[in-house]
Amino acid sequence: MDQARLKYLKEWQQRYVDQRKFSGSSVLIQRAGHEVLFNAVGLRNVQENLSFDRDTLVRIYSMSKPVTSVALMMLVERGLVHLDAPVSDFIPEFSRMTALIPGATLIDQTEPSYSPTLHQLLTHTSGLSYPFNPGVLGEAMAKDDLVFKADQGKLVDLAADAASYPLAFQPGARWEYSIGIDIIGRVIEVISGRTLAKFFDEEIFTPLGMTETGFSVVNGAGNRFASLYTPLEGEAMALTAAQKGSETLRLIDSYDNSPFLAAEMMSGGGGLTGSIDDYMRFAEMLRCRGKHLDLQILAPQTVDFMMNNHLAGEIASLGPKSFAEQPMEGMGFGLGGSVVLDPRRTRCAGSVGDFGWGGMASTFFWVDQKLDLSVVFFTQLSPSSSYPARAELKALVHAAILG
DSSP states (O other): OOHHHHHHHHHHHHHHHHTTSOSEEEEEEEETTEEEEEEEEEEEETTTTEEOOTTOBEEEEGGGHHHHHHHHHHHHHTTSOOTTSBGGGTOGGGSSEEEEOTTOOSTTOEEEEOOOBHHHHHTTOSSOOOTTSSSHHHHHHHHHTOOOOTTSOOHHHHHHHHTTSOBSSSTTSOOOOOTHHHHHHHHHHHHHSSOHHHHHIIIIIHHHTOTTOBSSOOTTOGGGBOOEEESEESOTTOGGGOEEOSOTTEEEEOGGGOGGGGOOSOOTTTOEEEOHHHHHHHHHHHHTTTEETTEESSOHHHHHHHTSOOSSSOGGGGOOOSOOSSOSTTEEEOSSSEEESOHHHHTSOOOTTOEEEEOTTSOEEEEETTTTEEEEEEOOBSOTTSSOHHHHHHHHHHHTOOO
16 A cells, blocks of 8 residues: 555545544554554544544444344354344244334334344344334334433343334335344344353454453543544434534533443444454454454354345345445445445445445444455544545545555
8 A cells, every 4th residue: 555645544534623523533454464554633532632542442333233243143153043043033022023014104004024034134124223214113213212322221121122113114125224233132142141242252352352342441441432422413313303513523422421331231233332453353353254363253154154245236226215324326235234246336436345334423444355455444423424434535545555
């Protein structure tokens, strides 16, 4: 990679800070297992003028989803579960499901449905949804505040509560970004007999050396945990009614008074916090087809399976109405992350087969096996749709690849 061209990436990061779009950010790039660039700018805490550093800890939100997907595939590899199993096999409340009829305008306009499969949960084709999605189901979830937040309660209870709502559509009929991978987290607990936190620690974090990643901020982190900001008025995740305010960096979750300091909910869909080096270890494990040093976390064929498109076509072909972290045209979806099918249709530089995902606080990662490339980007601004930072970052990274 051309170091002179990478200066444009550094200037871009600084420009976002100077324009008060991000309080601060960090980026880490590795090529063929070697660090090419680390750069951090701005502040992790505006109120106390604390710099955004390499050891800054952040909320990765939906970048938790690939981790949870890896965890389930470890159980699949051990013959303990298969992906066509209905979720009702593990969470009985999903045994008697209904789905909204096409064109429903009320939450009780339903028809019988079968229980979604684990594969449908992993690929967001289950019919589950999110409160910030448009439509009848999203509105009902928002009204009841059905979100897997750090301080929302216990995973076992919220997973059961989610089954009391009708599905947005019959399983497999469409693609809609959802709490499905949170439900997968509960399935992992049922199968393994361990809490999700313990399973992650024993099977993924400790083997990979991810010592600063967890549902709660690691003990002793102090003010290394970044504060969270938003440019919106009101609720920072109410995307269907988002209104920009005059303050582009309004504090919404201070590092010293955050529910992530002692998380009660273990959200496999959005609950992890951690450092950029920790997440790079996870990304590199994927790039290396399941291998970390002398350990094989997953079989190479399993990682290939995860990082291939599991949809019948691109996301856009499945009629989504939901929010998504990345483009829908030219993009497929694997297990827990998106897969580039045609960079031209995504209108963003990349390779066919790029695998990655982002988080609601504008974090982002991707791995590109063709280019031996892993990139992790951290910041703390919600929602991630505030600025086109991800497309700009990919363009800047690819502009520096000259061979």
